[in-house]
Amino acid sequence: DIVLTxxxxxxxxxxxxxxxxxxxxxQSVSTSSYSYMHWYQQKPGQPPKLLxxxxxxxxxxxxxxxxxxxxxxxxxxxxxxxEEEDTATYYCQHSWEIPPLTFGAGxxxxxx
Amino acid sequence: xxxxKESGPGLVAPSQSLSITCTVSGFSxxxxxxxxxxxxxGKGLEWLVVIWSDGSTTYNSALKSRLSISKDNSKSQVFxxxxxxxxxxxxxxxxxxxxxxxxxxTSVTVSS
Numbered sequence: 610d611i612v613l614t615x616x617x618x619x620x621x622x623x624x625x626x627x628x629x630x631x632x633x634x635x636q637s638v639s640t641s642s643y644s645y646m647h648w649y650q651q652k653p654g655q656p657p658k659l660l661x662x663x664x665x666x667x668x669x670x671x672x673x674x675x676x677x678x679x680x681x682x683x684x685x686x687x688x689x690x691x692e693e694e695d696t697a698t699y700y701c702q703h704s705w706e707i708p709p710l711t712f713g714a715g716x717x718x719x720x721x
Numbered sequence: 722x723x724x725x726k727e728s729g730p731g732l733v734a735p736s737q738s739l740s741i742t743c744t745v746s747g748f749s750x751x752x753x754x755x756x757x758x759x760x761x762x763g764k765g766l767e768w769l770v771v772i773w774s775d776g777s778t779t780y781n782s783a784l785k786s787r788l789s790i791s792k793d794n795s796k797s798q799v800f801x802x803x804x805x806x807x808x809x810x811x812x813x814x815x816x817x818x819x820x821x822x823x824x825x826x827t828s829v830t831v832s833s
Binding site: 647655656657658659662668700702704707708709710711712713714715 | 756758765766767768771779780781782783815817820821823824825826
């Protein structure tokens with residue numbers, strides 16, 4: 610099974626600053642054309658919301674302050690500038706092989 | 722618009738079985754796959770199973786012996802059954818279309 614390691618487990622960022630969340634896969638999840646890595650946001654009491662698919666493609670309606678990058682085994686979610694509504698837990702998830710799909714353990718973003 | 726709604730029993734006794742229904746609208750089950758994902762209280766996301774648009778299924782190997790998924794395309798419903806529940810099966814259970822649209826989840830507590 611592919612293991613996704615997210616870091617940090619939590620971070621505190623000031624309003625207007627940049628938040629950077631990393632996700633490292635235990636093996637490559639990329640081809641020459643696609644990276645099978647996706648990012649979700651989950652707020653308390655809500656289901657996960659898909660933010661970015663295939664490493665860097667923003668879902669419709671997601672603010673442009675969210676961006677994703679990376680390939681192979683190393684991926685990054687950036688949020689800049691951070692707004693108050695961005696406080697949430699963020700998860701990466703791969704779809705390279707199934708079964709199983711796996712998620713990272715999550716990164717909790719708080720405001721400083 | 723796309724909607725998914727889970728319905729379940731809420732409370733299940735240890736060793737008993739769980740049946741949850743996901744009722745969808747705004748899309749056809751003959752065109753999209755539906756996944757089940759669960760989340761224990763305060764913890765991360767665990768992918769369980771998917772039923773594809775053609776009716777084929779893929780299970781999380783670790784839970785395959787206890788899970789069963791089926792659907793009724795005409796009723797726009799997907800059914801999840803899990804056997805031999807234990808306390809560590811206590812979780813929020815979500816259904817999701819292709820993991821891009823998610824239901825609000827149904828909470829399941831395993832307790833005597």
